[in-house]
Amino acid sequence: MSFPSAVTRTLGITALAALFTAPALAHHGWSWAEEDQMQLTGTVSEVRISPPHPSIELETEDDGQWRIELGNPRGTARAGFDQDSAKPGDEITVIGNRSRDAAEKRMKSVQVIVGDKTYDIYPERVQN
Secondary structure (H helix, E strand, O other), rough: HHHHHHHHHHHHHHHHHHHHHHHHHHHHHHOOEEEEEEEEEEEEEEEEHHHHHHHHEEEEEEEOOOOOEOHHHHHHOOOOOOOOOOOOOOOOEEEEEEEEOOOOOOEEEEEEEEEEEEEEEOHOOOOO
């Protein structure tokens, strides 16, 4: 292999890696969410416990359908929340940080309340 071919190949691989990892990096973390927390109450329409983030689809009376992102699968399980913790039709309350994009009905949850059970998804982030 000649030097120019190795450089071209390395640059190509680097460009492809950047293309595929940029969306993942943009998705993770809290930078996409507002600083202040809010509370939503609604009816569960779906619970998904799968990577990259388990989520709940929540139908609110005033504001329609919201996507509630939970923690990573391990953190969500550590909080005690699993596929059976909330079912379609259950009324729940979620506290978390809304997307900075006001047109997007998406929240990163820090706490989920189902009946008399509270799941602290990110206990260190719960604001009083």
